[in-house]
Amino acid sequence: MKQTTESFLRMQAIFHEALELPEDERAAFIDGRCLDDKELAAEVRLLIEASREEEEQSEAGRTGGSGGTGGASGAHSGSGADSGSAQRPIGPYRLDRLIGRGGMGAVYLAHRADGQFEQRVAIKLIDLPLATELFRERFRQERQILAGLQHPYIARMLDGGITADGDLYLAMEYVDGVPIHRFCEAHNLTLPERLALFLRVCEAVQYAHQNLVVHRDLKPDNIFVVEDGTPRLLDFGTAKLLSPSLGNPGSEMTREGYQSFTPQYASPEQVLGNPITTASDTYSLGVLLYVLVTGSLPYELKELTTAEMLRVICEEPPRRPSHEVGADRKLRAARKLDPDLDAILMKALRKEPLQRYLTAQQLAADVQAWLDHKPVAARRGTFRYRASKFVVRHRVGIAGATLLVVSLAAGIAGILWQSREANLQRRKAEARSADLRQLSKSLLSELDEAIKQLPGSTGVQKLLVTRVLEHLDRMAADAQGDRLTQIDLADAYTRLANIQGNPYDQNLGDPAGGLASDQKAIDLARSLVDENPRDRDALRALATAEDAESEILFGTARTQEAITAMQAATRDYDRLIETRDATPALICEVAAAYGTLGDEWGQTGTASLSNTAEGLRAYRKTIELDDRALSIDPNFLRARRGLALTQMKIGSEEMEADPGQALKDYQIAIEKADALPKDDKNSYQTMRMRTMIQRKKANAHVLMGQYAEAMPLFAQVVEFHRKMVAVDPQDLRALADLEVILDDEAVALETAADPALAAPGNDSKNERGRILSQACDTLREVVAIMDKMLRQDPTNENWRFVRASAQVRLATDESTLNQGQDTEPLARAGLAAFKEMAQSKDASAMVLESAATAFTTVQPASLRDPRFAVACAERAVDESHRQRPAVLLTLAQALNAAGQLEQARQVAKEALALLPPQQPGAARSNIRKQLEFEAQGGATVSGKAS
């Protein structure tokens, strides 16, 4: 039935003409028009026949018939199209009619169909395309909690479950009322009447909060007022139910989904995807109060893009309600531009959760005070507005959340599109300015941020990755011979690989998947490079993919392979920048690759090969490249920041064997950080980097036995991190920073109190006791912080390790001070944790080394286990390739304690050989003192903290 356009058009003309005629004249007409073309005539006749058939079957389809007999549709029968969902039984309910539709799905009026009792209910059918099994399970659990929520002003959740078709539904008490703002308008309520109604809403919200249920989507459409003038809160907790989050069921803080709120009423933390607390509901109550009082919203969000919307919600202060000329004259007159009411509203709408009313009850109390003409709490004292800080600290979050909306919703299209966009921008950038290039590069981190912010559920994340991968694979099959698309695809695979498993980025913890995706990127790019070795775009894609491969391998401790991959990457990168016109941005990218190579060779505390010489060589190359980038553009910020960071890494590399040299490096690093432009210097990121260098500098002083120099530095760094914690006590990253510096400070104090290492002049028994009791105070704070952090995430291995170490040391120090406490239970708790972690075959050198020290030095001495300590220390020595003097020292000390004195001496000598030659006249480092002590046979027991 091959047809040409020409015969098709002719056929069409005859068809229409024939249809105009009475049926009995058509045949003759068609024959006449088609002349000799019998086939065409037959075809037109058949088309006219088909037209009749088509209409019949369409009619049958409309009325729900079986669809006729002629076609495949005959196999399909149905229960009637226009009945829609209406007749569908949902659990024990039968739907009556559609009453509304929200972001999450359709709401129906329904009744119980099982005759048990007559009850009208509202049924919500949930529109959640990504409802995974895991989500369904949590849904089942949580609706039980919500069913227990019983308050006269809260519409009850009756039931919920899964329909025969697999859709989720919720059954709620049906409320016959109107939204609260409409009620106020319709009944012309005065301001005091409105506030009285609002107080009842607060009461219901407070009740729910006391039951650890957060509404998350409070808005007039969810707050109905019934005939008797009392409110009913609808949809309590459904927002949480509907967010595909795994969270801690017992915790009131749960990362939230994006679909389940209304932007106009959502708090900044909500739109940013940060943890939601009851303060988020208090914020929404503030918006509601604003609407009831002024008749308008605190800010205009109409017709804004997602990014603009986020900016307004998170940054723009609300309009002063008293300046707000509401449409409602009556309200305006009654309100008389009241500053107290203003203050209440402004406090309820603070951007920072902690600056708001902490509970609905407090908000209600202030509203009540206003009604009673008493002073309101909101005006007591002034609060320094910290919005700018909040925004600075969450800027990445804003970008990430914006992107999330795109990438999650667009699903399969998202990632590829971003790569394309990135490449588009890159091409422009390389032609024009370096800054744009920078921008495209940052897309990567934004995407990672977005993935991280995907509400907790790994199920959803994995699904997204699977979809993207399928899509890329399909595209790859189609892209044969299309060079640009292949480059884009290679970049997209690399990005995906990073998201799946690159430990340098936020990732999904799937390194195997990451490596598989990355291999595809490498294959695509390499074939293009093989085809045309001068294809610079392909070469860059190849280098980037090899770079990612190396980082992922490093993360899985396949360090040798990681180094091989990074060497390939740097070779390709070097070719890219050997031309004179290489941009600073590209050069910096190469510098970063060398930086990672340095980490892989020598960085301590990682799976590196502990090869300091090679590590330093790579870091020096990083510095050389950053300098080259700066010679082209002296203001290139990334290079300047990179210089400070790399200089710090060089110091860390040298720290163990040569703390004196490390001190000099840290000093240079601090100078580089201080030379950054003012704006950048004052950014949180740079300040954090600077304090990190200061901390390391302080540690180097400690290793040199220069405690008097170290202590003021510790104090400065502690103060900085305490401030950061005070800004947001819920911020775990800030707490972790504080914990690290306190822990370092405690080590310094312990070292200063060690009789063998104490500074001359401060080595009296009394003085050492005073210092050690300071160490105890610090360690107690560390333990308390770790307790708090571990409550948030009990499985975090690193945190468990830090706590165990602090526990053992605190017990030991207290026991040394001998002030009568029973320190044994604390010591036992720490040792038990160490034992469990050290027995894992994946235990890191750091954990093993600390476990060895703990079991060698713990007080009371009856808890020691030198043989276990030796076993741990030997593994730690292997893990660090016998290259780290400090680890060897730990082994020597453990051997000594186990009575293997000769071996201890040998190990100590081996470690001493790793130290640089001692310069005559230079101060001896602590490690040298300790190693020499062990090499000479040592005492029976020597420990860092004893």
Added chain:
Amino acid sequence: MQAGEGEITLLLGKWRDGEPSAFEQLMPLVYPHLRQVAAAYIRRERNPDLLQGTALVHELYLRLLKQKKADWADRRHFYAFAAKIMRMILIDHARESQAQIRGGDRERIPLSDDLAWVNIDGPEILDLNRALDDLAAIDSEKVQLVELRYFLGCTAEETASLMGVSKATVDRDLKFIKSWLFRRIHPGMPGDPVGA
């Protein structure tokens, strides 16, 4: 992620010229929205008053106009693009439901009242899809007509205005196309000299 001024105009132009990369770049603009529409459709919650593909596309388009990313003259191409995506989404879905044979009776949801013998997840929509591919080789404008009218859900008036023709022409063309498609899908009708 931000398209520059007039960028949509540029992309639509490239798409019309058959450049596949333009398609990929346009996709995220409409795909998520349309997928929502399609999802509601598929869950048998079709309610034209509440949710409609054309309304969504219209809204999207106004936004692009406002942001000066698109030009009024692109309207037809933008809708045509959206309609094509909608076809893709529905066909993908139908393929999936055909692949997993579900027990029990699913209600029929006609693709359009005017093309009610085509069930949105029945086998006939896949037949329709193939027939449209055949039709594209002969007269691609007609395919666009079908996509706008039946997949995106434009009214005959909207379709006419988008295609720049009268409503009578749209009706007439559709009458023929429907017959042609039906005949294509059901080749074994009585009196067929050619056969299947």
